[in-house]
Amino acid sequence: MLTLNIDWFQPFNGVTYSCGAIYLAINNLPCSERFKKENVILVGLMPEPKEASTSDINNYLKLLVNELMELYKGIKIKTHQCPNITSIQAALLMVACDIPAAKKVCRFTSNTSTNACHKCKHQFSRLAGTSSVDYSGFDFSKCLLRTKNDNHKNAEIWRNATKPTERQCLEVTHGVRWSKLHRLQYFDIVCCTIIDPIHNLFLGTARRMLERWVANGLINNKKLIAMQKAVEKVVLPPNYMSLGTKIAKGFPYMKADEWKSWCIVYSPVVLRMCCHCQSSRTG
Incomplete structure (x- = not known):
C-alpha cells in the first residue's frame, strides 16, 4: 500500500x-522505517521556477x-x-500533502473557493464587500458528504466540457476537476x-491559539521568560526539534516541526504552569 506525497x-x-x-511511501513498512530516504520512492521532480499549476x-x-x-x-x-521472480502488487492508499498541493493533485x-471543503458539498458564501470566503457558522454534522461516485461523475462532466x-x-457548482488519479478505479x-x-x-x-492568548494578555512577556526557563529542563525525545530561545522571544518564525515539538512535548509542561499561575491569581 502506497501513500502519494507531493x-x-x-x-x-x-x-x-x-x-x-x-x-x-510504502505503508507496509513500520512507521520508523517508511520515511527513511532509502525506503522512499522518488517518482519524479518538477523543475519549475515556480510551483506547477493545477493543470x-x-x-x-x-x-x-x-x-x-x-x-x-x-x-x-x-x-x-x-x-527467481515473484509477483508483486501495489495500490495507492492515500494522498498526503498540504492543503494547496492536495487540491492540485486531486483537482x-x-x-479560497466557495467549495472549500473537499469532504462535503457545503457551499460557503463570501464576506460582504470582499472576495474572502466566510467560514463562519460551518456545522460539519449538517453537511452532505461527497462520495466517490458523485466526485467521479462530476469530474468526468468537467473533462467533457469544451468551453472554459x-x-x-x-x-463553482461541484468544486471538482478531472485528475489523472480518477483513472484508478479502486481509489476513493x-x-x-x-x-x-x-x-x-x-x-x-496551535499558532492561532498562542497568538490569541498573547493578544488577550493570558500570556505576557514575563510568562514567556518563565516558560523558556521551564523548557530548558525538558529532555527532548528523539526526532523532536528544539525550540532554542524562541519561546522567550514570542514564538517567532516557527516551522512545522517546531510547532510539533511545542504541541506534543513542551506545551503540556509549560501551559500547566501558566494555567496554575492564572488560577491562583484569580482564586
Whole structure:
C-alpha cells in the first residue's frame, strides 16, 4: 500500500525557485522505517521556477498513474528474497500533502473557493464587500458528504466540457476537476485525500491559539521568560526539534516541526504552569 506525497522546496538560498518532488511511501513498512530516504520512492521532480499549476500537475501524474495501474494488476520481478521472480502488487492508499498541493493533485477547487471543503458539498458564501470566503457558522454534522461516485461523475462532466466558461461554472457548482488519479478505479479520491495535520494543527490551530492568548494578555512577556526557563529542563525525545530561545522571544518564525515539538512535548509542561499561575491569581 502506497501513500502519494507531493511538495515543493527551495533548492537554492537567496533565489525564488521552487522545485516539486513527487514521492511514494510504502505503508507496509513500520512507521520508523517508511520515511527513511532509502525506503522512499522518488517518482519524479518538477523543475519549475515556480510551483506547477493545477493543470500541469496532471501531466506529471500521467506516467505514475500508468505504472500504478500495472502494479494493481500485478507484475513479475526479481527481488532480494525471491531471485527467481515473484509477483508483486501495489495500490495507492492515500494522498498526503498540504492543503494547496492536495487540491492540485486531486483537482479539487482551492480553499479560497466557495467549495472549500473537499469532504462535503457545503457551499460557503463570501464576506460582504470582499472576495474572502466566510467560514463562519460551518456545522460539519449538517453537511452532505461527497462520495466517490458523485466526485467521479462530476469530474468526468468537467473533462467533457469544451468551453472554459462551462468548466468554470462546473467548478463553482461541484468544486471538482478531472485528475489523472480518477483513472484508478479502486481509489476513493474523496475519502483517501487526508486532511493534512501539519498545516492544520501545528501551523494553524496551535499558532492561532498562542497568538490569541498573547493578544488577550493570558500570556505576557514575563510568562514567556518563565516558560523558556521551564523548557530548558525538558529532555527532548528523539526526532523532536528544539525550540532554542524562541519561546522567550514570542514564538517567532516557527516551522512545522517546531510547532510539533511545542504541541506534543513542551506545551503540556509549560501551559500547566501558566494555567496554575492564572488560577491562583484569580482564586
